[in-house]
Amino acid sequence: MNNKIISKIQVFFIMAIVCSGTSINTFSEIFKLAGRASAIANMTSLLLLIPLALWALRLAQFAPGHTILEILEMTAGKFFSKVACGLYTLISFAVMTLTARHIGFLLQASSLPNTPLYVTSFVLLTLSTFIARGGIEVLGRLCEVLYILTNVIFWLGTFGASLGINFDFLFPVFDRGVTNIAAAAYLQAGSVSEGILLLLIMVAALARPADSYNKAVSMGILLVVVNFASASMLIIGVYGVEVASHFLIPEIQVSIDVQQGNFVQGLEMFVQVASICTVTLGVAAHTYAASVATAKIFNNRYPMVWLAMTFASVAFLVNWIPSFNEVVLYSTLLGRYVTLPFIIIILFITSTGLLFRGRKLKEKSP
Amino acid sequence: LLPSQKQIRPISFSLEDNLTFVKQLLGPSSDLITGQIEITEGQFRIGLVYVSGLADKDVTQHILDGLKNRSCELEKVSLRKNVLKFICNLILTTVEHKESNRMEQVITALLAGDTALFVEGADIALLIGTAKFEKRGIEKPDSETTIWGSKEGFIEDLATNITLLRRWLPTPDLRFESFVLGTISRTEVRLAWIEGIANPKLIEEARKRIQRIDIDFVSGSGLIAELIEDKSTSIWPQVHLTEQPAQVAANLADGRFAVLCNMVPFVVIAPVLFWQNLQTADDYSGKALQGTFYRLLRHAAFYLSLMATPLYVALVSYNQSIIPPILAMRIASGREGVPFPSVVETVFLSFIVDLLREAGVRLPRATGGAVTFLGAVVIGQAAVTAGFVSPAVIIVVSISAIANFAIPAQELAGATRIGNYFLIVLAATLGVYGVTIGMIWLLCGVVSLRSFGIPIFYPVAPGELYGLKDIFIRAPAWRLHKRPSLLAPSNLTRMGKSTVEPKPKNSPDRGSH
Numbered sequence: 063m064n065n066k067i068i069s070k071i072q073v074f075f076i077m078a079i080v081c082s083g084t085s086i087n088t089f090s091e092i093f094k095l096a097g098r099a100s101a102i103a104n105m106t107s108l109l110l111l112i113p114l115a116l117w118a119l120r121l122a123q124f125a126p127g128h129t130i131l132e133i134l135e136m137t138a139g140k141f142f143s144k145v146a147c148g149l150y151t152l153i154s155f156a157v158m159t160l161t162a163r164h165i166g167f168l169l170q171a172s173s174l175p176n177t178p179l180y181v182t183s184f185v186l187l188t189l190s191t192f193i194a195r196g197g198i199e200v201l202g203r204l205c206e207v208l209y210i211l212t213n214v215i216f217w218l219g220t221f222g223a224s225l226g227i228n229f230d231f232l233f234p235v236f237d238r239g240v241t242n243i244a245a246a247a248y249l250q251a252g253s254v255s256e257g258i259l260l261l262l263i264m265v266a267a268l269a270r271p272a273d274s275y276n277k278a279v280s281m282g283i284l285l286v287v288v289n290f291a292s293a294s295m296l297i298i299g300v301y302g303v304e305v306a307s308h309f310l311i312p313e314i315q316v317s318i319d320v321q322q323g324n325f326v327q328g329l330e331m332f333v334q335v336a337s338i339c340t341v342t343l344g345v346a347a348h349t350y351a352a353s354v355a356t357a358k359i360f361n362n363r364y365p366m367v368w369l370a371m372t373f374a375s376v377a378f379l380v381n382w383i384p385s386f387n388e389v390v391l392y393s394t395l396l397g398r399y400v401t402l403p404f405i406i407i408i409l410f411i412t413s414t415g416l417l418f419r420g421r422k423l424k425e426k427s428p
Numbered sequence: 429l430l431p432s433q434k435q436i437r438p439i440s441f442s443l444e445d446n447l448t449f450v451k452q453l454l455g456p457s458s459d460l461i462t463g464q465i466e467i468t469e470g471q472f473r474i475g476l477v478y479v480s481g482l483a484d485k486d487v488t489q490h491i492l493d494g495l496k497n498r499s500c501e502l503e504k505v506s507l508r509k510n511v512l513k514f515i516c517n518l519i520l521t522t523v524e525h526k527e528s529n530r531m532e533q534v535i536t537a538l539l540a541g542d543t544a545l546f547v548e549g550a551d552i553a554l555l556i557g558t559a560k561f562e563k564r565g566i567e568k569p570d571s572e573t574t575i576w577g578s579k580e581g582f583i584e585d586l587a588t589n590i591t592l593l594r595r596w597l598p599t600p601d602l603r604f605e606s607f608v609l610g611t612i613s614r615t616e617v618r619l620a621w622i623e624g625i626a627n628p629k630l631i632e633e634a635r636k637r638i639q640r641i642d643i644d645f646v647s648g649s650g651l652i653a654e655l656i657e658d659k660s661t662s663i664w665p666q667v668h669l670t671e672q673p674a675q676v677a678a679n680l681a682d683g684r685f686a687v688l689c690n691m692v693p694f695v696v697i698a699p700v701l702f703w704q705n706l707q708t709a710d711d712y713s714g715k716a717l718q719g720t721f722y723r724l725l726r727h728a729a730f731y732l733s734l735m736a737t738p739l740y741v742a743l744v745s746y747n748q749s750i751i752p753p754i755l756a757m758r759i760a761s762g763r764e765g766v767p768f769p770s771v772v773e774t775v776f777l778s779f780i781v782d783l784l785r786e787a788g789v790r791l792p793r794a795t796g797g798a799v800t801f802l803g804a805v806v807i808g809q810a811a812v813t814a815g816f817v818s819p820a821v822i823i824v825v826s827i828s829a830i831a832n833f834a835i836p837a838q839e840l841a842g843a844t845r846i847g848n849y850f851l852i853v854l855a856a857t858l859g860v861y862g863v864t865i866g867m868i869w870l871l872c873g874v875v876s877l878r879s880f881g882i883p884i885f886y887p888v889a890p891g892e893l894y895g896l897k898d899i900f901i902r903a904p905a906w907r908l909h910k911r912p913s914l915l916a917p918s919n920l921t922r923m924g925k926s927t928v929e930p931k932p933k934n935s936p937d938r939g940s941h
Contacts, residue, residue, distance in 0.1 A: 071891045173747045173859050182861065189865055196876045203875035203889035328750030331860055338864045
């Protein structure tokens with residue numbers, strides 16, 4: 063594994079892919095909370111996400127070539143850093159498990175009803191580990207190539223549904239209270255913040271993070287959120303909030319219902335392909351990040367061993383979750399109570415440490 | 429070490445010793461000719477050695493005649509070393525020659541077709557360039573065809589190939605660096621590049637990799653390519669082999685280097701980008717729009733060749749919902765009575781197509797095409813009639829095979845076939861999920877590859893907007909005014925400003941009257 067410098071465009075696409083992670087599992091929960099204003103809630107989450115991302119980049123500027131967890135070690139000491147690395151790894155495992163489980167259920171629902179889940183998850187995790195082994199550089203290039211393709215395929219599969227939009231389902235937009243919309247926005251921010259979780263590690267591969275990559279990171283997050291907002295509008299427009307909030311995999315449902323004449327049908331395959339690409343790259347990114355964090359606990363020794371351990375742990379955990387309802391529940395809990403608070407705490411401790419020990423750090427850094 | 433390599437030594441003062449040594453070393457070879465001329469009634473002698481099939485008899489005769497005719501003048505030369513100077517200045521005035529005091533150099537030169545001249549009492553031999561071999565003429569390359577481009581092809585003679593390149597690039601900046609590879613084959617190899625355009629670090633890396641080769645026999649430029657490329661276990665091409673001097677010249681002008689190998693008409697070009705395998709010289713000879721159309725067609729051919737059969741297997745076996753009902757019924761009725769699952773049919777037919785193609789390549793040109801065509805038609809028809817395979821599989825496999833023929837680079841066409849089988853297996857196991865996973869796997873293999881430090885998926889990944897003008901589309905020639913930045917970072921411009929603006933601003937048809 064390596065820490066080569068990656069370009070702005072690669073960072074943009076990595077963020078756009080990785081931020082999609084478990085958000086697909088929390089779709090229905092956001093519909094329940096924000097109702098017709100789900101798209102608004104999605105967009106509102108940017109108010110939390112972009113400042114957090116910029117905060118992480120700003121901190122990384124103090125010690126270029128180092129992860130935020132390494133900067134935490136410089137400012138708050140080894141103990142805090144090792145605890146943070148351990149928690150980071152656990153959260154990454156959870157994210158990987160939930161996204162891999164999502165794709166497993168999606169495949170069972172759409173095309174592989176008889177294939178055991180351990181087969182699909184094993185294949186996915188093997189490929190993700192293979193990609194992660196190539197480091198952030200290979201991941202960046204893959205995201206660069208696949209993101210646009212994935213988006214085109216996804217919208218090819220679902221765009222036809224826009225013909226069936228009933229505007230009565232969309233307007234009036236605000237049918238829930240502000241608290242509900244805020245809660246939905248917070249949940250969405252929590253789900254999308256998986257991208258920022260990766261950013262805490264990825265900053266080590268950015269040259270002058272805050273000066274050069276602010277725009278790329280912000281635009282990547284913006285693109286994901288706009289995509290989710292558009293998809294929310296489409297799903298609610300077609301089915302209405304009440305029905306949409308009961309779908310477990312709404313994007314598949316939308317594409318299944320697209321049918322034009324005797325020729326255009328079965329477009330769920332496109333959504334399936336798009337989801338596989340997104341999830342594979344997302345899991346690969348978190349595999350990379352988790353193995354870097356684990357290696358950090360053991361002073362960066364045996365990185366390949368930690369990569370293999372990550373693979374084995376997630377492969378075990380994926381088969382441990384019995385139902386899709388639990389995937390949705392855990393994803394909601396993760397988004398609401400774990401990922402975002404963890405990121406905020408890490409950034410806060412690092413910043414506080416910098417305030418107190420900043421001068422010393424400046425002297426140490428090259 | 430071989431016995432001949434152990435016996436390296438300096439040249440002796442004794443002519444007899446030298447001639448005996450050469451005879452012993454080369455063994456009882458009937459084509460080894462040795463002769464002696466006595467000057468001043470045997471006061472000193474001159475010996476000549478050459479290999480009859482390799483040396484030009486006319487030149488050796490000219491040397492012998494010269495020595496005989498000028499023997500009177502030679503008698504006056506007192507010092508033995510001056511004899512050599514005398515021969516060089518008066519007899520070998522128009523013949524290439526050099527001096528050597530090492531016997532191993534003499535042996536190498538003899539086996540390359542030179543004539544060695546020894547003088548009794550002198551520990552220096554004169555190596556006279558008399559090499560002359562039979563060689564074929566410059567012809568149209570068989571492996572690469574072009575409609576509007578140059579029809580010249582390289583041949584097996586290195587000197588001729590260098591001349592062909594010099595004719596394309598008559599610039600003093602064109603450099604050729606010599607290497608001799610193979611302890612047995614002693615194959616001459618040249619590294620070619622244009623000074624001032626190619627990145628010096630790239631040339632240094634190429635030089636290092638060629639120097640690193642320690643092998644006994646060089647069978648061709650393909651072997652050299654494999655030994656110098658970054659990851660030889662990958663199925664994707666990292667260097668390009670071509671028979672066209674025009675293509676080599678164009679690539680040198682872009683900042684790449686070429687490796688020419690004696691006895692082989694193929695030249696290695698590196699670093700190569702993945703997209704180059706889908707480009708032809710004709711893209712730049714015709715109109716830009718036309719070039720773009722055919723380039724997109726070739727891109728489609730690549731994806732069809734790779735994915736048509738796996739997608740068929742996946743859709744028929746797992747993802748039937750996307751197939752329109754009428755088509756699904758047609759496919760089902762065609763499969764009625766076929767005893768094998770679709771994956772077996774597909775693999776079997778793909779294998780037969782590859783077999784026919786290989787047979788067509790190995791057979792003589794006159795019969796090869798006919799055998800391939802007849803084989804495909806007869807076997808295909810018979811297989812459907814006998815109920816071994818369904819008609820739909822024949823169509824899909826044929827589309828895949830034809831698409832594969834449309835890929836210009838043989839290296840990529842071969843890789844695509846391997847990738848195709850890999851995807852068929854995944855499609856049969858996991859349907860569209862398997863095909864997607866397989867494609868990401870193959871893509872991961874490509875994007876992680878480098879050719880001499882340059883990512884082969886550049887300028888798509890890592891992305892460079894300017895570079896995309898000549899990847900999926902072929903932008904008008906005047907828009908391609910820069911070289912690829914990773915290849916020639918210090919010399920990017922290849923067109924002057926006057927070329928970049930194709931229309932004069934005060935053109936009369938713009939209404940100046």
